[in-house]
Amino acid sequence: EAQVTQNPRYLITVTGKKLTVTCSQNMNHEYMSWYRQDPGLGLRQIYYSMNVEVTDKGDVPEGYKVSRKEKRNFPLILESPSPNQTSLYFCASSLGAPMNTEAFFGQGTRLTVV
Amino acid sequence: LAKTTQPISMDSYEGQEVNITCSHNNIATNDYITWYQQFPSQGPRFIIQGYKTKVTNEVASLFIPADRKSSTLSLPRVSLSDTAVYYCLVGDIRDSSASKIIFGSGTRLSIRP
Numbered sequence: 001e002a003q004v005t006q007n008p009r010y011l012i013t014v015t016g017k018k019l020t021v022t023c024s025q026n027m028n029h030e031y032m033s034w035y036r037q038d039p040g041l042g043l044r045q046i047y048y049s050m051n052v053e054v055t056d057k058g059d060v061p062e063g064y065k066v067s068r069k070e071k072r073n074f075p076l077i078l079e080s081p082s083p084n085q086t087s088l089y090f091c092a093s094s095l096g097a098p099m100n101t102e103a104f105f106g107q108g109t110r111l112t113v114v
Numbered sequence: 115l116a117k118t119t120q121p122i123s124m125d126s127y128e129g130q131e132v133n134i135t136c137s138h139n140n141i142a143t144n145d146y147i148t149w150y151q152q153f154p155s156q157g158p159r160f161i162i163q164g165y166k167t168k169v170t171n172e173v174a175s176l177f178i179p180a181d182r183k184s185s186t187l188s189l190p191r192v193s194l195s196d197t198a199v200y201y202c203l204v205g206d207i208r209d210s211s212a213s214k215i216i217f218g219s220g221t222r223l224s225i226r227p
Binding site for chain 2: 004042043045088090092098099102103104105106107108110
């Protein structure tokens, strides 16, 4: 089954404790992205990757890091989480640029930073 | 990316046909219209994409008039499970530099029994 898998689904952590949210896709897609969704602000892109070892900033990259060492994986790293990073996070993948082709989204990771 | 305007919310009843209209007055010649659906606490899901006239799939129909300044997503015989937020997006699908999807506020559709 074609899917984007994020882990964990839920995470509560404390300020400053490094964490990684994993994302994996099994569709051999080139493009992968991370979004965060907040009430009243909608979905905003954090980082994206057009291929292995190619990543770039989205609209809200501050406080986040990503890496794309393999085509299928695109982890999101919060080196020193802060409460303003409490949000619902989605990973997405697509064969081509997201507006060109159907984008597939993961089930989401709800992160709470206390 | 062209700006889109959709109703903030809509209500309907099970078994009814629901039409959600999206305005995109400054749509460009090469732009396509795409709709996504998002259930609470889930990731958005692609529904349908079109350029002109009518497109139909197993989930919905998309009607686009000749001037393409608006489009209508039609959901036939809705059920409670169609309660979701629906996003209308407009962009050039041939633009390989379009690295992200810009979601607007969407339309929150509530279906009642």
